[in-house]
Amino acid sequence: MRRAQSVRHYGRPSIALTSDDLGVLKEPGESDEDVLRRQLxxxxxxxxxxxxxxxxxxxxxxQRPPLEEIQALTKEYKNLDLLLQGTQRENERCMAELEKVKAREKLLEKKLCDLAGENWQSTLDIPPASGAMAIGSRSGILGHQRTGTALSGSPIAVSTLSGMYSHSRAGSSSSSSSPSAFTHPHQQHQQHQHQQQDQSQSDDHAHDHTADLSTLQLQQQEALAQKLEQIKLLVLGMDQRLQTRExxxxxxxxxxxxxxxxxxxxxxxxPVAISV
Known part of the structure:
Protein backbone atom coordinates (compact mmCIF):
# COMPACT_ATOMS: atom_id res chain seq x y z
CA MET A 1 0.00 0.00 0.00
CA ARG A 2 2.77 2.41 0.84
CA ARG A 3 4.65 1.51 -2.33
CA ALA A 4 1.62 2.22 -4.47
CA GLN A 5 1.24 5.64 -2.90
CA SER A 6 4.90 6.50 -3.52
CA VAL A 7 4.67 5.49 -7.15
CA ARG A 8 1.50 7.46 -7.45
CA HIS A 9 3.10 10.61 -6.09
CA TYR A 10 6.44 10.32 -7.96
CA GLY A 11 5.41 9.06 -11.34
CA ARG A 12 7.50 9.38 -14.52
CA PRO A 13 6.77 12.26 -16.93
CA SER A 14 4.87 11.26 -20.02
CA ILE A 15 6.18 11.61 -23.56
CA ALA A 16 3.07 13.55 -24.55
CA LEU A 17 4.70 16.77 -23.24
CA THR A 18 7.49 16.54 -25.82
CA SER A 19 5.03 15.92 -28.60
CA ASP A 20 3.07 18.97 -27.47
CA ASP A 21 6.22 21.11 -27.65
CA LEU A 22 6.93 19.91 -31.16
CA GLY A 23 3.37 20.73 -32.08
CA VAL A 24 3.89 24.30 -30.84
CA LEU A 25 7.18 24.75 -32.83
CA LYS A 26 6.02 23.39 -36.16
CA GLU A 27 3.77 25.32 -38.49
CA PRO A 28 0.43 23.96 -39.68
CA GLY A 29 0.97 21.38 -42.39
CA GLU A 30 4.63 20.65 -41.37
CA SER A 31 5.91 17.41 -40.08
CA ASP A 32 8.43 16.84 -37.34
CA GLU A 33 11.14 16.05 -39.88
CA ASP A 34 10.67 19.42 -41.61
CA VAL A 35 11.01 21.27 -38.33
CA LEU A 36 14.16 19.40 -37.39
CA ARG A 37 15.58 19.89 -40.89
CA ARG A 38 15.03 23.66 -40.66
CA GLN A 39 16.67 23.83 -37.24
CA LEU A 40 19.61 21.83 -38.56
CA GLN A 63 49.88 38.84 -38.41
CA ARG A 64 50.12 40.15 -34.87
CA PRO A 65 53.57 41.49 -33.91
CA PRO A 66 55.34 40.02 -30.92
CA LEU A 67 54.62 41.25 -27.42
CA GLU A 68 58.07 42.84 -27.04
CA GLU A 69 57.49 45.03 -30.09
CA ILE A 70 54.10 46.14 -28.74
CA GLN A 71 55.66 47.05 -25.40
CA ALA A 72 58.44 48.98 -27.17
CA LEU A 73 55.87 50.88 -29.26
CA THR A 74 53.84 51.68 -26.15
CA LYS A 75 56.92 53.00 -24.36
CA GLU A 76 57.93 55.10 -27.38
CA TYR A 77 54.38 56.44 -27.58
CA LYS A 78 54.50 57.56 -23.95
CA ASN A 79 57.92 59.18 -24.42
CA LEU A 80 56.77 61.04 -27.53
CA ASP A 81 53.63 62.15 -25.73
CA LEU A 82 55.69 63.58 -22.88
CA LEU A 83 58.03 65.26 -25.37
CA LEU A 84 55.07 66.75 -27.22
CA GLN A 85 53.59 68.13 -24.01
CA GLY A 86 56.94 69.70 -23.07
CA THR A 87 57.30 71.20 -26.55
CA GLN A 88 53.79 72.63 -26.38
CA ARG A 89 54.53 74.22 -23.00
CA GLU A 90 57.77 75.68 -24.38
CA ASN A 91 55.91 77.00 -27.43
CA GLU A 92 53.29 78.62 -25.21
CA ARG A 93 56.02 80.26 -23.12
CA CYS A 94 57.82 81.50 -26.24
CA MET A 95 54.59 82.84 -27.67
CA ALA A 96 53.86 84.67 -24.41
CA GLU A 97 57.35 86.23 -24.49
CA LEU A 98 56.83 87.16 -28.12
CA GLU A 99 53.55 88.87 -27.27
CA LYS A 100 55.29 90.79 -24.47
CA VAL A 101 58.03 91.90 -26.87
CA LYS A 102 55.45 93.00 -29.44
CA ALA A 103 53.53 94.95 -26.80
CA ARG A 104 56.75 96.64 -25.68
CA GLU A 105 57.64 97.41 -29.29
CA LYS A 106 54.23 99.01 -29.82
CA LEU A 107 54.73 101.09 -26.68
CA LEU A 108 58.12 102.27 -27.93
CA GLU A 109 56.67 103.06 -31.35
CA LYS A 110 53.98 105.14 -29.64
CA LYS A 111 56.65 107.02 -27.69
CA LEU A 112 58.59 107.59 -30.93
CA CYS A 113 55.42 108.89 -32.59
CA ASP A 114 54.93 111.30 -29.70
CA LEU A 115 58.54 112.48 -29.93
CA ALA A 116 59.28 112.46 -33.67
CA GLY A 117 55.87 112.35 -35.37
CA GLU A 118 53.94 109.72 -37.25
CA ASN A 119 56.63 109.16 -39.90
CA TRP A 120 59.34 108.56 -37.32
CA GLN A 121 60.93 105.72 -39.32
CA SER A 122 61.68 107.91 -42.32
CA THR A 123 62.43 110.86 -40.07
CA LEU A 124 64.85 109.02 -37.81
CA ASP A 125 66.03 106.61 -40.54
CA ILE A 126 66.20 103.77 -38.03
CA PRO A 127 66.72 100.69 -40.30
CA PRO A 128 69.92 101.76 -42.17
CA ALA A 129 71.53 104.58 -40.18
CA SER A 130 71.09 107.09 -37.36
CA GLY A 131 68.54 109.87 -37.12
CA ALA A 132 70.94 112.76 -37.75
CA MET A 133 68.87 114.10 -40.64
CA ALA A 134 65.81 114.51 -38.45
CA ILE A 135 67.82 116.25 -35.76
CA GLY A 136 69.48 118.49 -38.37
CA SER A 137 66.16 119.45 -39.91
CA ARG A 138 64.72 120.11 -36.48
CA SER A 139 67.74 122.23 -35.54
CA GLY A 140 67.38 124.11 -38.85
CA ILE A 141 63.77 124.90 -38.06
CA LEU A 142 64.69 125.96 -34.56
CA GLY A 143 67.55 128.08 -35.95
CA HIS A 144 65.14 129.76 -38.34
CA GLN A 145 62.86 130.49 -35.42
CA ARG A 146 65.80 131.87 -33.45
CA THR A 147 66.77 134.10 -36.40
CA GLY A 148 63.24 135.46 -36.62
CA THR A 149 63.25 136.12 -32.88
CA ALA A 150 66.61 137.85 -33.05
CA LEU A 151 65.50 140.02 -35.97
CA SER A 152 62.33 140.96 -34.15
CA GLY A 153 64.36 142.13 -31.15
CA SER A 154 67.41 143.57 -33.01
CA PRO A 155 68.69 147.18 -32.55
CA ILE A 156 67.89 148.03 -36.17
CA ALA A 157 64.23 147.22 -35.74
CA VAL A 158 64.03 149.03 -32.41
CA SER A 159 65.83 152.08 -33.76
CA THR A 160 63.63 152.11 -36.85
CA LEU A 161 60.50 151.96 -34.75
CA SER A 162 61.78 154.62 -32.37
CA GLY A 163 62.78 156.83 -35.30
CA MET A 164 59.38 156.48 -36.87
CA TYR A 165 57.78 157.23 -33.53
CA SER A 166 59.95 160.29 -32.92
CA HIS A 167 59.43 161.51 -36.50
CA SER A 168 55.68 161.22 -36.24
CA ARG A 169 55.77 162.85 -32.84
CA ALA A 170 57.94 165.68 -34.13
CA GLY A 171 55.72 166.16 -37.16
CA SER A 172 52.61 166.30 -35.05
CA SER A 173 54.22 168.72 -32.62
CA SER A 174 55.48 170.93 -35.46
CA SER A 175 52.10 170.92 -37.15
CA SER A 176 50.20 171.67 -33.96
CA SER A 177 52.55 174.20 -32.35
CA SER A 178 55.53 175.05 -34.52
CA PRO A 179 56.83 177.89 -32.30
CA SER A 180 57.33 175.50 -29.35
CA ALA A 181 59.86 173.45 -31.36
CA PHE A 182 62.12 176.47 -31.52
CA THR A 183 61.42 177.64 -28.00
CA HIS A 184 62.39 174.31 -26.18
CA PRO A 185 65.52 172.75 -27.75
CA HIS A 186 66.85 171.58 -24.38
CA GLN A 187 63.72 169.49 -23.70
CA GLN A 188 63.99 167.86 -27.12
CA HIS A 189 67.63 166.94 -26.40
CA GLN A 190 66.68 165.37 -23.07
CA GLN A 191 63.88 163.38 -24.70
CA HIS A 192 66.30 162.13 -27.34
CA GLN A 193 68.77 161.00 -24.65
CA HIS A 194 65.99 159.18 -22.77
CA GLN A 195 64.95 157.44 -25.97
CA GLN A 196 68.53 156.33 -26.64
CA GLN A 197 68.86 154.96 -23.07
CA ASP A 198 65.57 153.06 -23.41
CA GLN A 199 66.69 151.71 -26.77
CA SER A 200 70.04 150.47 -25.38
CA GLN A 201 68.31 148.82 -22.42
CA SER A 202 65.80 147.09 -24.70
CA ASP A 203 68.67 145.95 -26.97
CA ASP A 204 70.57 144.46 -24.02
CA HIS A 205 67.43 142.73 -22.78
CA ALA A 206 66.72 141.35 -26.27
CA HIS A 207 70.30 140.04 -26.60
CA ASP A 208 70.14 138.37 -23.18
CA HIS A 209 66.75 136.84 -23.95
CA THR A 210 67.98 135.56 -27.33
CA ALA A 211 71.10 134.04 -25.76
CA ASP A 212 69.03 132.32 -23.07
CA LEU A 213 66.62 130.96 -25.67
CA SER A 214 69.44 129.66 -27.87
CA THR A 215 71.14 127.98 -24.90
CA LEU A 216 67.87 126.39 -23.76
CA GLN A 217 67.07 125.19 -27.28
CA LEU A 218 70.56 123.71 -27.66
CA GLN A 219 70.17 121.86 -24.38
CA GLN A 220 66.74 120.57 -25.44
CA GLN A 221 68.15 119.45 -28.79
CA GLU A 222 71.03 117.60 -27.13
CA ALA A 223 68.68 115.89 -24.65
CA LEU A 224 66.27 114.95 -27.44
CA ALA A 225 69.11 113.61 -29.59
CA GLN A 226 70.42 111.49 -26.70
CA LYS A 227 66.94 110.18 -25.94
CA LEU A 228 66.28 109.33 -29.59
CA GLU A 229 69.64 107.59 -29.87
CA GLN A 230 68.88 105.51 -26.78
CA ILE A 231 65.44 104.60 -28.13
CA LYS A 232 66.97 103.70 -31.49
CA LEU A 233 69.55 101.42 -29.87
CA LEU A 234 66.83 99.86 -27.73
CA VAL A 235 64.61 99.21 -30.75
CA LEU A 236 67.49 97.72 -32.73
CA GLY A 237 68.43 95.47 -29.81
CA MET A 238 64.85 94.35 -29.37
CA ASP A 239 64.59 93.65 -33.10
CA GLN A 240 67.73 91.54 -32.98
CA ARG A 241 66.52 89.61 -29.94
CA LEU A 242 63.14 89.15 -31.58
CA GLN A 243 64.74 87.71 -34.71
CA THR A 244 66.85 85.35 -32.60
CA ARG A 245 63.81 84.17 -30.65
CA GLU A 246 61.80 83.75 -33.84
CA PRO A 271 45.31 50.47 -32.13
CA VAL A 272 45.80 47.89 -34.88
CA ALA A 273 48.47 46.13 -32.84
CA ILE A 274 46.36 46.23 -29.68
CA SER A 275 43.23 44.99 -31.48
CA VAL A 276 45.22 42.08 -32.91
Missing amino acids: LEKDRQVDQLTAQVDQLKLQLS GALAKKLEVAEGNTKKLEALKREL
Missing part, protein backbone atom coordinates in the same frame (compact mmCIF):
# COMPACT_ATOMS: atom_id res chain seq x y z
CA LEU A 41 20.08 24.25 -41.44
CA GLU A 42 20.10 27.22 -39.03
CA LYS A 43 22.70 25.51 -36.88
CA ASP A 44 24.82 24.79 -39.97
CA ARG A 45 24.73 28.47 -40.91
CA GLN A 46 25.79 29.45 -37.39
CA VAL A 47 28.61 26.93 -37.54
CA ASP A 48 29.77 28.37 -40.87
CA GLN A 49 29.76 31.90 -39.43
CA LEU A 50 31.72 30.82 -36.38
CA THR A 51 34.20 28.95 -38.58
CA ALA A 52 34.75 32.05 -40.75
CA GLN A 53 35.22 34.17 -37.61
CA VAL A 54 37.73 31.67 -36.22
CA ASP A 55 39.66 31.71 -39.50
CA GLN A 56 39.74 35.52 -39.45
CA LEU A 57 40.97 35.57 -35.85
CA LYS A 58 43.66 33.02 -36.71
CA LEU A 59 44.79 35.22 -39.61
CA GLN A 60 44.95 38.29 -37.37
CA LEU A 61 46.81 36.29 -34.75
CA SER A 62 49.36 35.20 -37.32
CA GLY A 247 64.56 81.56 -35.28
CA ALA A 248 64.69 79.43 -32.14
CA LEU A 249 60.90 79.23 -32.09
CA ALA A 250 60.84 78.13 -35.74
CA LYS A 251 63.33 75.35 -34.98
CA LYS A 252 61.26 74.21 -32.01
CA LEU A 253 58.13 74.25 -34.14
CA GLU A 254 59.85 72.06 -36.73
CA VAL A 255 60.88 69.60 -34.01
CA ALA A 256 57.34 69.65 -32.59
CA GLU A 257 55.82 69.02 -36.02
CA GLY A 258 58.18 66.09 -36.57
CA ASN A 259 57.29 64.64 -33.19
CA THR A 260 53.59 65.17 -33.93
CA LYS A 261 53.89 63.26 -37.19
CA LYS A 262 55.68 60.41 -35.42
CA LEU A 263 53.02 60.41 -32.73
CA GLU A 264 50.22 60.29 -35.27
CA ALA A 265 51.92 57.41 -37.07
CA LEU A 266 52.22 55.55 -33.77
CA LYS A 267 48.58 56.31 -32.98
CA ARG A 268 47.57 54.75 -36.28
CA GLU A 269 49.77 51.69 -35.73
CA LEU A 270 49.10 51.12 -32.04
